[in-house]
Amino acid sequence: MTDDAFTQPVYHEEDVDSAHIDEKTVAVLGYGSQGHAHAQNLAESGVDVVVGLREDSSSRAAASEDGLRVETPAEAAAEADVISMLVPDTVQPAIYDEIEPHLAAGDTLQFAHGFNIHYGQIEPPEDVDVTMVAPKSPGHLVRRNYVAGEGTPALLAVYQDATGEATDEALAYAQGIGCARAGVIETTFREETESDLFGEQAVLCGGVTSLVKTGYETLVDNGYSPEMAYFEVLNELKLIVDLMYEGGLEEMWNSVSDTAEYGGLTQGDVIVDEQVRENMEETLEAVQNGEFAREWIAENQAGRPAYRQQRQAELDHDIEDVGARLRDLFAWADEDQDEPTEVPADD
Ligand SMILES: NC(=O)C1=CN([C@@H]2O[C@H](COP(=O)(O)OP(=O)(O)OC[C@H]3O[C@@H](n4cnc5c(N)ncnc54)[C@H](OP(=O)(O)O)[C@@H]3O)[C@@H](O)[C@H]2O)C=CC1
Numbered sequence: 001m002t003d004d005a006f007t008q009p010v011y012h013e014e015d016v017d018s019a020h021i022d023e024k025t026v027a028v029l030g031y032g033s034q035g036h037a038h039a040q041n042l043a044e045s046g047v048d049v050v051v052g053l054r055e056d057s058s059s060r061a062a063a064s065e066d067g068l069r070v071e072t073p074a075e076a077a078a079e080a081d082v083i084s085m086l087v088p089d090t091v092q093p094a095i096y097d098e099i100e101p102h103l104a105a106g107d108t109l110q111f112a113h114g115f116n117i118h119y120g121q122i123e124p125p126e127d128v129d130v131t132m133v134a135p136k137s138p139g140h141l142v143r144r145n146y147v148a149g150e151g152t153p154a155l156l157a158v159y160q161d162a163t164g165e166a167t168d169e170a171l172a173y174a175q176g177i178g179c180a181r182a183g184v185i186e187t188t189f190r191e192e193t194e195s196d197l198f199g200e201q202a203v204l205c206g207g208v209t210s211l212v213k214t215g216y217e218t219l220v221d222n223g224y225s226p227e228m229a230y231f232e233v234l235n236e237l238k239l240i241v242d243l244m245y246e247g248g249l250e251e252m253w254n255s256v257s258d259t260a261e262y263g264g265l266t267q268g269d270v271i272v273d274e275q276v277r278e279n280m281e282e283t284l285e286a287v288q289n290g291e292f293a294r295e296w297i298a299e300n301q302a303g304r305p306a307y308r309q310q311r312q313a314e315l316d317h318d319i320e321d322v323g324a325r326l327r328d329l330f331a332w333a334d335e336d337q338d339e340p341t342e343v344p345a346d347d
Pocket residue numbers: 029030031032033034035053054056057058059060085086087088089091095112113134135136137138139140343344
């Protein structure tokens with residue numbers, strides 16, 4: 001379990017006793033990106049699964065077609081020992097209100113992200129376990145890896161251990177969705193929540209899209225063709241990230257030309273300079289002090305006006321148009337595509 005190479009405990013299949021979940025019923029609330037993967041993987045691992053969805057849910061048909069039992073969230077929670085909260089973060093407090101009367105002593109409230117616990121939007125009773133198994137991947141890959149016999153790395157955290165068995169049960173859950181095949185790293189709700197929010201804002205989703213758009217605009221504004229700019233700053237990004245994913249920075253630098261390596265090494269810190277580092281510090285601070293959480297909760301209460309406007313601006317960007325046309329034209333666009341996941345629109 002412990003490995004001197006790591007600062008935190010890392011668990012693998014041999015550390016898991018699946019008896020901690022085998023005889024239990026798991027209610028998976030939500031059947032979107034994570035929900036469909038957890039529900040199907042757990043069911044195929046032999047766990048009794050019931051999916052909890054509202055009566056008029058657009059996800060009901062998919063869950064039933066996948067052979068799963070579907071109830072309302074309250075009904076599913078009433079019969080479950082483990083309730084896995086896999087509806088969007090902003091929806092979870094309302095769904096929690098529906099299921100709270102059905103939480104029995106010794107039940108488990110299980111999350112894939114710590115937002116609502118960490119920022120105090122959900123306050124479970126003291127006699128239930130509160131755990132997290134957070135795959136470090138979009139849900140459709142959690143499913144695809146499981147089907148392929150492979151695993152997806154995940155984080156595990158225990159916020160409340162009423163039964164004394166919370167870690168063992170969370171590990172068995174991680175095994176059930178296939179994550180223990182890859183490795184499960186122990187963390188805390190605070191660390192997962194803050195690092196996840198920072199990562200998606202500063203680098204993975206926010207940082208990278210702005211880097212791509214700014215690179216594209218710089219080329220096009222200086223007279224280069226949109227097609228050239230698209231290939232250079234977006235399409236090829238996948239190939240570069242794949243190399244880093246497989247073998248770290250070293251494999252990427254080994255694979256590109258010496259010219260690219262020298263130019264990249266000398267210009268990288270010019271582009272992502274000290275100002276960017278300061279911006280990142282500010283982004284992290286807003287996550288840590290709850291400012292981002294308060295802003296996002298208020299944005300939802302207001303009906304998401306800024307979210308809608310920003311999302312539309314993103315869809316209207318020229319790179320989307322040229323990208324769609326090029327992907328239609330070239331065969332490579334269909335290769336190695338992830339199985340599409342039916343995820344309801346956010347609005
Ligand atoms: N997306 C990802 O890959 C990752 C997500 N997570 C975490 O996992 C959790 C789930 O996220 P994710 O899988 O993205 O969620 P999704 O947005 O994919 O969830 C959609 C599901 O939630 C249901 N739902 C949406 N709105 C409502 C509502 N108002 N009332 C009832 N049900 C509703 C939908 O059903 P309906 O058809 O009824 O709308 C659908 O089944 C979050 O905590 C997230 O942070 C963690 C790691 C990665």
